[in-house]
Amino acid sequence: MTAVLARGLRKTYGTKTALDGLDLDVGEGTVCGLLGPNGAGKTTAVRILTTLLRPSGGRAEVAGHDVVRRPREVRRNIGLVGQHTAVDELLTGRQNLELFGRLHHLGAAAARARAGELLERFGLRHDGPAKDYSGGMRRRLDLAASLILAPPVLFLDEPTTGLDPRSRTEIWRAVRELVAGGTTVLLTTQYLEEADRLADRVAVVDAGRVVAEGTPDELKSRLGGDRLDVVIRDPERLAEAAGIAARAAGGPVESDPDARRVSAPVADRVKALTEVPAALAAAGIEAEDITVRRPTLDEVFLTLTATETPAHAGEERA
Amino acid sequence: MTTLRWALADGWTVARRDLIHWRNQPMTVVFGITFPIMITLAFGYLFGGAVRVPPGAGYFDFLMPGMYGMTMLFGLSATMVAVSADAAKGVTDRFRSLPMAPSAVLIGRAVADLLHSALVLAGLLACGLAVGWRPASAGGALGAVGLLLLLRFSLLWAGMYLGLVAREPGAAVAVQTLEFPVGFLSNAFVAPGTMPGWLGTIAEWNPLSSTVAAARQLFGNPGWGGDSWVARHPVLMAVAWPVAITAVFFVLSVRRYRLLDR
Structure with missing residues (x-):
């Protein structure tokens, strides 16, 4: 009921x-x-x-x-x-x-x-x-x-x-x-x-x-599960790093040149945490930080609202 | 039980909440009683020598009924603060989400605030007796106290309406600030006849003036009198004004309360 x-x-x-x-x-x-x-x-x-x-x-x-x-x-x-x-x-x-x-x-x-x-x-x-x-x-x-x-x-x-x-x-x-x-x-x-x-x-x-x-x-899972963040030392090689991250990604890869970071949704966190560092090392790209984390509400929210509703102003009374 | 009986039973439960406040925070009650007493003593002993009073009158004989009326006026912001604080803190919403009689929220407020004002008035009456103020007769005194509380009763509904409209306690500060000038713009402390003509007329038509003049008459204390119609019918107006204020603000408060779901 x-x-x-x-x-x-x-x-x-x-x-x-x-x-x-x-x-x-x-x-x-x-x-x-x-x-x-x-x-x-x-x-x-x-x-x-x-x-x-x-x-x-x-x-x-x-x-x-x-x-x-x-x-x-x-x-x-x-x-x-x-x-x-x-x-x-x-x-x-x-x-x-x-x-x-x-x-x-x-x-x-x-x-x-x-x-x-x-x-x-x-x-x-x-x-x-x-x-x-x-x-x-x-x-x-x-x-x-x-x-x-x-x-x-x-x-x-x-x-x-x-x-x-x-x-x-x-x-x-x-x-x-x-x-x-x-x-x-x-x-x-x-x-x-x-x-x-x-x-x-x-x-x-x-x-x-x-x-x-x-x-x-x-x-x-509609978001592609967890998110992988990779911060590299050399900003020149961001595009290459994005390419490597894409192989483990379950969705679009985002690059942030200012933070020297690429970020992508990943379905399998263990695979992402083993393959991506290995591939980066093989390509000679030095990583400062590699993390896999849960999507934040912002990301869930931005992903869901970007695709499913037109921009629309809502008001809530406290 | 019938709807009305539940409304009264729930109203009393809501009112009892305030009575428990008094028990839990006795200093707040003590201060509430002391504040008008301190003002009375300040007026009586500090300003009293410099203020013109009706011929042949002792200053306290003249002052006390004014202070009693003033104290009733102060209740306006007290009610407003309580109502808006409950609304802001979500307590009103909690009440509204319960299967209790909806009117009990307003009934409870009215009962609690009236009891509080009666307590404060009793304290001030005792203070008056201590400084030498005397009513002429017990019957008259009872009538005067009744009229004072009637004014307070009418201001309850005004305070509730303002509290529901304001929705936050901060706005009550403005009303609190206005109580003194509104109180001074009356016959409580000085003769309206000594004010500029138009201001004196406003002061005479101030509902507080009618209640204070009626209280002076019933207590057998000296007053200003006056030639205008309103000054010559203080007891009538001391009933009419509160009845009119209640009629308007009771309807407005209940309507505003019902519209909280809009």
Whole structure:
């Protein structure tokens, strides 16, 4: 069954188009990553799906309920962790969770019990106000606050932006535990790695629509997998080096004379790391650095958007 | 439960959030109560000797109702700050994504801010009694306090509307800055009759003037009087103004809140 469904979702502000016909299918119990740069429309999509914003066109259903016609049913079935950590900073973690428990219409005793469970589960046994929490703790509290009723569908809008690596890993672990328990998760992110770690399927969003969709592996293979970077000492021989790199490449080779670097997508990193240095040495080209790395989001993004959509200005409301 | 009962129950839960703030941060409450007291003492003991007061009146007898009104006026920016901070931090959005009664966000704000203002007013009344201010009768005093809180109630909705429009707490500084001149442009501290003619007329029509004049009348404290229609009907206007402000800004706030999804 589809937990989140969007068809031709549109949102315009005057002449600005934030969403331009977004389609989305998120299967029950799966994790979908919306990947895209700032202004692509990710947050707008989440805000519409969580009933915070009315679409200008198209339709969307969450947990089987139309987001415009049955917002209250949608709200009973979702948890939202927004872009900003939306906990009350003057309340303690426990007071926050009890407050949100009461607003979920739990009785006082049930709200207290649920708060205790969530504090335990997220390691938040800290008595001070939330403003004294670390960024990671605040984010975990935020996540806990969205899980009061164990919602079947959870929305995470850039859940780890601005967090240190340890906190990021903790959030990832928490999300994976939820998914293991059957929760459907829709998360937006600017980080390919995050989508890679968490998402079953990734939708790349640009200018308010989905420009590519698939498993992380499918998307990466569309880019030709990893990227090989070779920096050579003598700029005169850049063209020769590009020729050698081309033999191991799965796509077009880019040359950057200023950096004395050639760069190419490679499908087989081991082959690239053995054959290219050997070929360079055989040709007498001295290499300063040879690396194989994952494509950056910029590269995924530039590659996908360059071929699949016309240039189109998207606006996103923060 | 019915929708209305949930709206009230959720509203009280939202309001209780502020009450927990008071408990967690008692110094903020203490400062909130102390600030108008300090201003009162500054006016009373520093400027008091140089200010002309109604004939035969002690300065504090005259000053206190003005300060009570002024304190209600200060609530405008307090509400605005709270509303815009919640909006900016995403707390409002979190509330809106919950299956709670949507109106509870505004109801909770109204209840919490009214309680806060009542607390601050109680502190200032105690200060007034300590420096020798006396109301003439308990019944009148009750009526005066009612009118003061009515003004505060109306400014709640204005503050909510401004907070929802501004969407960021920084804009509240502008409103905060304007509260003093708006407060001075009234009969709270000086007689509108001593101002240039047109300015005096504006001061007399300032809603704060009506509330302060009515409070002076009900407290049995000396006031300026005045010949204009508005000055001769302070109690009527002290009801009419807040009712009008509430009517306008309640509708505007609710509409603005509903339009957050646009």
